[in-house]
Each structure stands twice: as C-alpha cells, then as structure tokens.
Amino acid sequence: MPMPETKYEHGYRYVPFITLSLTEPKPRIWITLSGCNFKCKGCFSIARDTVGEPMTVDGLINWVEKSNRAYNGNTLLEEAVITGGEPTLDRDFLMDLVLNLKMRIEVKHITLSTNGYLLDRKSVMELKDIGLDVVKLDIKAYNESTHQWYTGMSNRPVLKAARYLWESKLDFRVETVLMPEIVDVEEIERIASFLAQIDPGIKYKVIKFAPGEAREKVTRRPSDNEIQLAVNSASKYLRNVAGGKACVQQFASPESREEEAKKWVRVYPDMKTETIIAKPGGFEVS
Numbered sequence: 001m002p003m004p005e006t007k008y009e010h011g012y013r014y015v016p017f018i019t020l021s022l023t024e025p026k027p028r029i030w031i032t033l034s035g036c037n038f039k040c041k042g043c044f045s046i047a048r049d050t051v052g053e054p055m056t057v058d059g060l061i062n063w064v065e066k067s068n069r070a071y072n073g074n075t076l077l078e079e080a081v082i083t084g085g086e087p088t089l090d091r092d093f094l095m096d097l098v099l100n101l102k103m104r105i106e107v108k109h110i111t112l113s114t115n116g117y118l119l120d121r122k123s124v125m126e127l128k129d130i131g132l133d134v135v136k137l138d139i140k141a142y143n144e145s146t147h148q149w150y151t152g153m154s155n156r157p158v159l160k161a162a163r164y165l166w167e168s169k170l171d172f173r174v175e176t177v178l179m180p181e182i183v184d185v186e187e188i189e190r191i192a193s194f195l196a197q198i199d200p201g202i203k204y205k206v207i208k209f210a211p212g213e214a215r216e217k218v219t220r221r222p223s224d225n226e227i228q229l230a231v232n233s234a235s236k237y238l239r240n241v242a243g244g245k246a247c248v249q250q251f252a253s254p255e256s257r258e259e260e261a262k263k264w265v266r267v268y269p270d271m272k273t274e275t276i277i278a279k280p281g282g283f284e285v286s
C-alpha cells in the first residue's frame with residue numbers, strides 16, 4: 001500500500017480557519033485541518049493544500065473556546081465537525097483533538113468527515129472510546145481504476161473502513177459525488193450494492209458534482225433528474241438514501257438570498273472574521 005503524502009509536522013496541523021454557525025439554535029463549529037493524502041480532481045476544498053497556520057491541539061482548542069465565547073457567550077457547543085483536507089493524517093493529533101473537545105470544552109457531539117483511507121479497525125475503536133459520535137465517510141468510486149485516476153490512491157482501504165465503521169457501531173453515513181460519465185448512476189448502484197452486503201440500513205447520500213467549485217471541471221453538473229435516478233438505483237439495495245448538495249457552508253456566496261440563507265462566521269488564526277451566507281443544503285429525497 002503506498003504511503004500517503006503528509007505535509008504536517010508532528011504535533012501540529014495547519015488550520016486555515018474555523019467556522020461557527022450563527023443561525024442554528026444550538027451552536028456548531030467546523031474545524032478545518034488542511035492537507036490531504038488524496039488529490040481528487042474535482043476537490044472543492046482549499047484545505048486540500050497545506051494552508052493556514054500551524055497549530056498544536058492546545059492552541060486550536062484555545063482558539064475554538066475564544067471564538068465560541070465571542071459569538072455564543074456561555075452556551076456550550078452542541079457539535080464539532082472535524083473536516084479538511086483530511087483530518088486523519090496525524091492520528092495522535094486527531095485523538096488528542098477529540099479528547100480535548102470532549103473533556104475541556106464539553107462539546108456534546110463530535111463528527112469526523114473523512115476519506116477513510118487511514119482508518120483502521122483499531123483507530124476507529126479508539127476514536128469511539130474517547131468520544132467520537134458520528135463519521136461521514138466519502139466513497140469516491142467503487143471501480144479501482146476510476147478511484148486511482150480521480151484521487152491518485154487505491155479505494156481498498158476506504159472500502160475496508162466502511163466495514164470497520166459498521167463493526168464499531170458508530171453512527172456513520174457514506175457520501176458519493178455523482179459525476180456524469182465518471183461516477184455515474186451505475187457506479188452509485190455498485191457502491192450501494194457493496195454497502196448493502198455490510199448492512200442495508202447504512203445511510204447513503206448522493207451529492208451533486210459542482211463544476212464551479214471544482215479544481216478541475218472533469219464533467220458537468222448532474223441534473224436533479226439524474227440525482228433522483230441515482231437515489232432510486234441505490235434504494236434498490238439500501239433503506240436510507242438521500243440526494244443533495246455537499247457541505248453548504250463551503251459554497252457561501254454573496255448572491256444567496258437572505259431569507260433562505262444560513263449564516264456562519266469564519267474565524268481566521270489572527271481572529272479576523274468573515275460572515276458568510278449560504279442557501280440550505282439542497283433537496284432531500286428519502
């Protein structure tokens with residue numbers, strides 16, 4: 001198995017910003033750790049590259065605490081989503097972060113958003129034991145050569161991670177981006193069939209490819225009808241299938257209509273802030 005490319009110093013992760021929700025009744029935060037072991041052609045995250053400031057867990061927790069106090073007063077955080085980039089690049093950093101979010105600032109729920117490549121059985125169980133609640137696993141493609149072409153890495157460890165997550169009984173869901181002619185309806189069906197062999201109750205979401213946000217416009221945006229077809233195909237195997245857009249706060253834009261929008265504040269390492277607005281996260285099909 002090829003070793004992932006890692007661009008972090010031990011004990012540090014580069015962090016470009018953290019993002020707090022302002023419209024949710026219960027405060028939530030997204031912690032974006034930069035650097036990734038995949039090189040997805042359609043990646044829409046600036047955090048695929050090493051961007052931001054190097055932070056220790058202690059420095060990051062202090063920053064989260066200070067930012068939450070500034071915007072939410074004494075209200076404890078309901079949820080922290082650890083995302084990227086890829087949060088699992090430095091296992092010890094991730095463990096320490098989860099532990100500190102739970103113990104030091106008493107975050108109620110902690111979600112990990114990951115490509116799954118570095119998740120083994122042991123690390124999944126350890127993360128659960130120290131307080132991780134939810135995992136969102138991306139399966140980019142079932143076909144190995146498509147996965148290699150799109151991400152630069154094998155999908156074998158990712159498929160194994162799906163089984164480890166199920167075995168751990170963590171609350172987990174899987175997402176795939178529908179990319180016409182690359183990861184199409186048939187490929188979504190193959191992923192759903194694979195997941196159903198583990199458990200037909202696994203939650204699965206089909207996401208729309210958004211060429212406007214992608215690094216390489218490898219294909220076009222699928223229509224709502226194509227998303228519905230993919231959802232219908234996956235639903236032949238799985239009981240909980242939805243269709244929609246990716247993480248909405250990534251797509252904040254000034255053109256979003258205020259009355260439909262959600263608001264977040266993005267806090268940078270120098271404590272400069274930016275309020276961002278985004279439309280709700282697409283339609284749900286169940």
Ligand code: SF4
Binds near residue numbers: 038042045
């Ligand atoms: S795994 Fe996620 S962050 Fe990494 S390159 Fe792929 S889409 Fe980007």
